[in-house]
């Protein structure tokens with residue numbers, strides 16, 4: 205019997221979801237089966253990424269709930285063979301209904317504990333979208349990921365990763381989180397670091413294809429690389445951060461020392477720029493938003509420096525912030541600079557702080573020099 209609910213259209217796909225479901229925010233468990241409308245963008249990005257990842261891929265949606273992501277991938281990414289798995293039989297009733305609703309012959313449901321599923325089968329693409337932290341599930345997801353495959357991992361435990369619950373971050377991720385304006389970049393890099401460390405246990409390395417913070421969650425897509433050398437290379441890209449909130453001085457060290465107390469973080473690139481070049485937001489549910497993010501990710505510079513924020517510079521210098529786009533153009537005359545996707549007021553630059561602060565002061569609307 206078809207479970208109760210309403211049909212929503214997301215992208216090119218119809219999805220039967222429980223009448224009672226989350227619309228905004230982190231998403232609460234409301235009905236028997238979870239669905240959050242706000243994650244449409246997150247599912248869009250999976251579709252967009254898989255469209256550029258090659259044909260004939262086997263996909264495992266390890267924690268599929270209604271199967272929303274699974275059916276979107278099966279319906280919108282030609283050539284995929286999708287397994288939509290969930291431990292809950294109530295969830296599988298929705299998955300089956302959604303496969304039928306979209307007339308899909310390239311999507312199957314599975315009612316297993318994901319740990320058992322990945323002990324038995326492996327896939328080219330493994331998606332992990334748990335409630336809260338992915339940490340208890342990452343090892344199994346790695347087992348279920350084929351040679352050279354892609355791991356896609358969501359973390360909604362923003363408070364620990366971004367430093368609001370530091371003790372929990374230490375327990376889940378064995379990292380010291382950073383608070384303040386760098387907290388979201390820090391959280392994302394702790395998540396990636398934890399995946400690199402898990403992969404290394406299997407003599408596997410990694411390269412992030414795309415990683416981001418949006419709404420209330422972190423998300424990363426990792427290309428798995430095989431072999432001990434690849435694992436060592438990835439571990440070599442973990443590092444520690446020093447940050448002085450009074451002076452805004454920050455630096456990275458690949459060794460832990462008394463000054464560099466935050467981390468470890470993944471210090472390597474967040475995205476594979478060549479890979480991003482092949483992606484397109486056309487036809488997605490939130491095409492405009494996806495296209496805006498795609499632009500930000502493509503242009504974001506991946507220096508070994510964490511983000512600055514206009515508000516951080518403004519409260520430090522006691523000068524009003526200039527318009528960020530104009531300031532980026534100004535900085536680009538002195539070094540590399542770009543906006544960052546983590547917030548509309550954040551940016552990255554390789555210009556040293558001792559040069560950056562005078563450039564900000566000179567460009568602030570309060571500054572006499574600039575207004576003359």
Ligand SMILES: C[S@@+](CC[C@H](N)C(=O)[O-])C[C@H]1O[C@@H](n2cnc3c(N)ncnc32)[C@H](O)[C@@H]1O
Pocket residue numbers: 237238239240243247266267268269270271272273289290291292295316317318319333334335
């Ligand atoms: C956040 S929801 C997934 C949302 C879904 N990916 C979407 O886009 O709508 C997490 C799901 O994980 C399932 N789950 C929890 N533990 C599991 C396990 N060990 N194996 C498989 N599924 C599990 C829950 O039943 C729940 O449906």
